[in-house]
Amino acid sequence: MIQNSGIGRVLYETLLYLLDNGDEWILIGNPEFLKQLPGKRNTIVASHAPAFHPREFVGFPRRIINSADVFFTPNYNIPGGIRVPIVASILDLVYFDLPEIVRSPVGRWIRRYFARRAVRLSREIITISEFTRERIEYYLKPGVPIHVCYLGITxxxxxxxxxxxxxxxxxxxxxxxxxxxxxxxxxxxxxxxxxxxxxxxxxxxxxxxxxxxxxxxxxxxxxxxxxxxxxxxxxxxxxxxxxxxxxxxxxxxxxxxxxxxxxxxxxxxxxxxxxxxxxxxxxxxxxxxxxxxxxxxxxxxxxxxxxxxxxxxxxxxxxxxxxxxxxxxRELDYAAAAEKIYSVLKKYAG
Known part of the structure; x- marks a missing residue:
């Protein structure tokens, strides 16, 4: 995920601040990228499953995830079998507002399904604008808090x-x-x-x-x-x-x-x-x-x-x-965004 252009940049810049707080983190993804991040108590777990691929859904290291206090995902493609509290990010709902950009009806259905599922499974939602927060409320009608964390300068x-x-x-x-x-x-x-x-x-x-x-x-x-x-x-x-x-x-x-x-x-x-x-x-x-x-x-x-x-x-x-x-x-700043996300995650830390 960290290599994907839009979501990847947001995740990378946020992690630069999130990981620099002395907590223990389990990072799942490409080890070559993850080892470049700060933090002295990071555990890196290799995973190369593409986003929204069945391998990601069934093959993610659930046992390791469930050993944590909380699972934070930068997107709404949440793997199965997660029993700990989940906090998910939803950066946009373009597949709802402009469904024609995905030519495959199956592709549209998958993305919509995972977005609805993420709202159902998550304790709280992170997004990046009031506009997207309003779209989430309109389409997905979540019964959980939505936090707006603006982006900033790298x-x-x-x-x-x-x-x-x-x-x-x-x-x-x-x-x-x-x-x-x-x-x-x-x-x-x-x-x-x-x-x-x-x-x-x-x-x-x-x-x-x-x-x-x-x-x-x-x-x-x-x-x-x-x-x-x-x-x-x-x-x-x-x-x-x-x-x-x-x-x-x-x-x-x-x-x-x-x-x-x-x-x-x-x-x-x-x-x-x-x-x-x-x-x-x-x-x-x-x-x-x-x-x-x-x-x-x-x-x-x-x-x-x-x-x-x-x-x-x-x-x-x-x-x-x-x-x-x-x-x-206006807190157009990754440090401010990371602070907000951290305050949400900390609620569920043991």
Missing amino acids: RELRNQRADFLRGPRPYDFPYILYIGNVKRHKNLHVLLEAYLTARKNDFNCKLVIVGKMEGLRTRDAGIMREFAQLEKQGDIITSGYVPDNELYQLMAHTEVLIQPSLYEGFGLPPLEALYLGRPVVLSDIPIFREVYSDLPVTFFDPLSVRQLSAILENHSWETPTSIDTTLKS
């Missing part, structure tokens, strides 16, 4: 912000940046269409796309042809996965970060870009309003190609200012 970025800002530019030309995959709810096709329109009106920045591009589709074959041509010319650059240090270097020197999503559980890259002093343009959706409404960002209608292309052509994005005080006052 320890690496906090410690090395000045280095990323002073470091060399990744490219010797101006570029705009998109970070994410090509799933429908990421709404990348609107950014592509807006970018192509802006280029025809003398917008001279290149577009850098960070993330997996497999499965990119739009309903307009002409858009795909133009995309392929610009990628061939080097005006659109697709990098695939990049490690965090390279990602932060890209963020630190972009003209603007664009996040056109239709749906997110939180949406972390804009916060990181703002921390690096870069402009951010966001789709006007509830979760982004919750997290970013009091921060220096520019919102646009996620269904309007024309509105986004006009923002690009006119460079009409808000000038960023320091967000350090806001991060602290």
Whole structure:
């Protein structure tokens, strides 16, 4: 789980603080990753079962888990046979709100089943936004407490912000940046269409796309042809996965970060870009309003190609200012999140 991009980052950053308290922890997963974590009283148990795989459900080390005081899972795929108190994280319910993003009806059913089951089995639930808390209450109607623990800036970025800002530019030309995959709810096709329109009106920045591009589709074959041509010319650059240090270097020197999503559980890259002093343009959706409404960002209608292309052509994005005080006052911070989670887990510790 710790290697999965979204959940993995949240888990890793939270564990950096959670494990540094002197308690005894049993960590289940890939030993090569787990041994990098802090804590002098960690017991590492190897498990390579993929998330939601039958092997995970029946083959998890139940006896070891049941020797603990409490079981904390970073997702809602709870294995069978757990008798100790369970605290589960649910980061989003995109499979409920946008079921079409999972093509397989079986895949949709499995994810919904495990989410409902997690609420039924858990003593308490952890989530990352009021938006997701409301979705959990709407769809799953839990009879247990739900705790909102906002995300924040990674320890690496906090410690090395000045280095990323002073470091060399990744490219010797101006570029705009998109970070994410090509799933429908990421709404990348609107950014592509807006970018192509802006280029025809003398917008001279290149577009850098960070993330997996497999499965990119739009309903307009002409858009795909133009995309392929610009990628061939080097005006659109697709990098695939990049490690965090390279990602932060890209963020630190972009003209603007664009996040056109239709749906997110939180949406972390804009916060990181703002921390690096870069402009951010966001789709006007509830979760982004919750997290970013009091921060220096520019919102646009996620269904309007024309509105986004006009923002690009006119460079009409808000000038960023320091967000350090806001991060602290609103507890947009992994240390604060870890403290809340720890206070929940401690209730069940013997």
